[in-house]
Every structure is written in C-alpha cells, then in structure tokens.
Amino acid sequence: MKSSIDGVWKSIVNSGSVSQNLVVNVKERMIVKVGLGNKTLFWLDNWVGNRPLRDIFPSLFTLESDKRCTVQQRYRTSQGSTEWFWGSSTPLTREEHLTDWAACKTLLCTAGLGQESDYWLWKSGPTCEEFTVCNLRAELDHINVIPEAKLLTWSHWIPKKVNCFLWRVVQDRIPTREALLTRRVSLPSSTCALCNDTIQSVDHLLVTCDFAQHVWCLIFQWLNITIPRYTLSVVQLLELIKAHKTNKATKRAIETVMAAACWNIWRTRNNLIFNHKAPQIAKIISDIKANSFSWVKSRAGYSNMDWAKWKGFKLTKFKKHFGTLRSIETENGSTGHAKQQNQNNRF
Ligand SMILES: [Zn+2]
Incomplete structure (x- = not known):
C-alpha cells in the first residue's frame, strides 16, 4: 500500500x-x-x-x-x-x-x-x-484475545531461553520452514526435514510429525499419562497438562518435561538441517530426561534428587519420591527460597 x-x-x-x-x-x-x-x-x-x-x-x-x-x-x-x-x-x-x-x-x-x-x-x-x-x-469484543498466552506461565523450573522459546512456539514465531516462506525467505524445500512428508509448521514439527509423535508417545509413557489421539497442536498439549489431575509439584515437573521435549525436538531439527546429524529417538528421549532432571534438581530446589530414580519412576509418583518443595528446603535449612521459587509469573 x-x-x-x-x-x-x-x-x-x-x-x-x-x-x-x-x-x-x-x-x-x-x-x-x-x-x-x-x-x-x-x-x-x-x-x-x-x-x-x-x-x-x-x-x-x-x-x-x-x-x-x-x-x-x-x-x-x-x-x-x-x-x-x-x-x-x-x-x-x-x-x-x-x-x-x-x-x-x-x-x-x-x-x-x-x-x-x-x-x-x-x-x-x-x-x-x-x-x-x-x-x-x-x-x-467477541474475540477471546490470544487464549494460548493464558495457558503458558513463566516457570522458574525452566531456563529463561526455553521459557522464551515456548512463548514463541505458542505465538507461532519460531523460524519453521512455513514461517520463513511466509516471510518470503527463499528455501530449497518447504517440507519437514524430519519426515519429508508435509509442510513444516510449528504444530507439525512439535506435535503431528511422525518423529514428534514417537517422542511424545515414549515421553507420555514415562510420565504415565495417556495422550489423546486427537492431540494436534502445542496448545492442545498445554491444555492436556493443565487439565491433568495431580498435585502442583508433579504438574510443574510434567510441564518441565514438556518444555524439555519441545526444546529437544527443535534442537534435533536444527542439528539435522545445519549439522547433518541424523535424528535418533533413543538420544532425544535420553536428552529430554537428562535436561528435565537437571532443571528440576538445580532450579526447583530438589537437590536430593537421584538420576536413577528420576529416569525410572513414573512421574505420577513425583511427590511420593521427592516430597514437596517446602519439605526439601526445610531439610536443607533454606528459608525465603521457597517464596521466590513459588512465584508463578505470567508472561
Ligand atoms: Zn515431519
């Protein structure tokens, strides 16, 4: 114009x-x-x-x-x-x-x-x-303004860069091939690098792609949560976790795992495109478990956490295994920290 x-x-x-x-x-x-x-x-x-x-x-x-x-x-x-x-x-x-x-x-x-x-x-x-x-x-007045934003909360259990990444995901602002083509960036192909099957949108890459489906299937088995077959978007995944009936600490742990999964699928895609590293399901599952373990252990204050237990147990038993945040911090003699960690700032 x-x-x-x-x-x-x-x-x-x-x-x-x-x-x-x-x-x-x-x-x-x-x-x-x-x-x-x-x-x-x-x-x-x-x-x-x-x-x-x-x-x-x-x-x-x-x-x-x-x-x-x-x-x-x-x-x-x-x-x-x-x-x-x-x-x-x-x-x-x-x-x-x-x-x-x-x-x-x-x-x-x-x-x-x-x-x-x-x-x-x-x-x-x-x-x-x-x-x-x-x-x-x-x-x-009849439009519910960006409902996705209400689903996403800033979590101190997750590194800042991953929080920002998730925020960009729900706003459809990560540079997928679809997003780059919309911005008229010249690309050799618009299809998903992981499956070579369909156009690479955010929801395809992180949820509906065969590779992502395989990852989520194994991760939700580990979390002991049933994932509905009609889950087609990141927003639906967030809604699923939000609706999951469990205690607060377990829910935050599950959110942390979900963030680690999205982050690692994105990294796997980047490694394939830019470093020509073939994606491996076993590696990404292991990375998701390792990342979420280190974030929960170091950032959430669960310093007593044990890798073998984290890797093997069902997350529905999170509270039973590791207790509440407050009780662990009381054991460690830390005060004031819980208040800071419990802040749940919205974007
Ligand atoms: Zn794909």
Whole structure:
C-alpha cells in the first residue's frame, strides 16, 4: 500500500504492522476500491485477481524495475479506452514473459477503474463496508484475545531461553520452514526435514510429525499419562497438562518435561538441517530426561534428587519420591527460597 496514504487508514495500517498479537489481520481485511489507481501499488497490493500480481506473475515482477509503481503509472487512456503497458526499463524479450504479460493484461482488463481517487473498504465477513471504529470494536469484543498466552506461565523450573522459546512456539514465531516462506525467505524445500512428508509448521514439527509423535508417545509413557489421539497442536498439549489431575509439584515437573521435549525436538531439527546429524529417538528421549532432571534438581530446589530414580519412576509418583518443595528446603535449612521459587509469573 502506498506509503503516502494518509488519514485514518494510515493509522489502521500502522497499528496492524506493529501489533504483536494480530487477532485481526489488518492487511487481509483492507480491500482497495480502485479508482484512478493513484494510491494502489500495481504489483504489491491485492487489487485484481484475489492476490497481488507479484504472486500471480512472479517472473514478470522479477523484471519490473520500479517494484512500487502505482496502478496509475501502468495504464493510459485514449478516447475512453484503457491501455495497459509494460512500464519497466527491462524489456520483455523471452517468449514465456510475453505470454505471461498477455495473460496479465487479460486479467487487468477485468479490473474496473474509476474517475475518483482510490479508497479502502473494510472486509467484515462476506461483505465489504465503510470502516467504522464502532463495528470493529463490536467485533473485537467477541474475540477471546490470544487464549494460548493464558495457558503458558513463566516457570522458574525452566531456563529463561526455553521459557522464551515456548512463548514463541505458542505465538507461532519460531523460524519453521512455513514461517520463513511466509516471510518470503527463499528455501530449497518447504517440507519437514524430519519426515519429508508435509509442510513444516510449528504444530507439525512439535506435535503431528511422525518423529514428534514417537517422542511424545515414549515421553507420555514415562510420565504415565495417556495422550489423546486427537492431540494436534502445542496448545492442545498445554491444555492436556493443565487439565491433568495431580498435585502442583508433579504438574510443574510434567510441564518441565514438556518444555524439555519441545526444546529437544527443535534442537534435533536444527542439528539435522545445519549439522547433518541424523535424528535418533533413543538420544532425544535420553536428552529430554537428562535436561528435565537437571532443571528440576538445580532450579526447583530438589537437590536430593537421584538420576536413577528420576529416569525410572513414573512421574505420577513425583511427590511420593521427592516430597514437596517446602519439605526439601526445610531439610536443607533454606528459608525465603521457597517464596521466590513459588512465584508463578505470567508472561
Ligand atoms: Zn515431519
């Protein structure tokens, strides 16, 4: 959209660009009503053919010398008819480019131009309407804002970098192949490196991928929790743990194991892509148990924990084996520490 666009639309677009929690996707909702084409970007705005011309004719876009040209800069009118012309300083010479440009011009003829300046409409359901703050406010009131964030709590049992990683996971902000492609990063493949089967989204990589399913199956066996077959996302996993009926210490231990599992699946994926290390189920299971053991032992104050016991026991017996945090700290003579450890700050 042209940077010179002014008034209320400029504010709306800017708020959409900077918002970290896009409950309403501003760019998808704004529909341009082209008049003279003076405020609409020819290649970059979605004004004809349901998506930007850049996406429909990528080879032509590559040859365009002025990628931010307006619609108005690419047509001329003569005796009431509109003629679209190739305005780039790079001429069209190859056969396939000429064919593409002919197809592009056919599409351009379907766009209705007008005699007035371009303006924008707000897409609300199946219809487009004049934007009003009142209508948008009514719509926002019915949206439960980022429910995932409520499921995730800052845990002092988990290292800061892993807490941050989980936060990015539930917000879909880790650089999976799907996320990189959305940001137009050129990649040799969009499929999951671990299974080579489907596009690599966050939920695929960490939950539904065959490799991840194998990991979770073994981890939940160890935790002695039944995982429902319809678990398809990280948010569902978090909900599952939140709903699991057990004591508070065991639940935090299970959350810690889950964080270690997500973290290690991500590391396994990175090691495969960047270091060409083949993933091994036995290794990742062992790493998840080792990481969660060291985090619980050193960060949660369970200094008496024993590796052999941690590795072998079912986590439903966590309290029975290791007691409550308070009792262990009382044994160690530590005071004040429990208060700090029990802080459960939300993001
Ligand atoms: Zn996969």
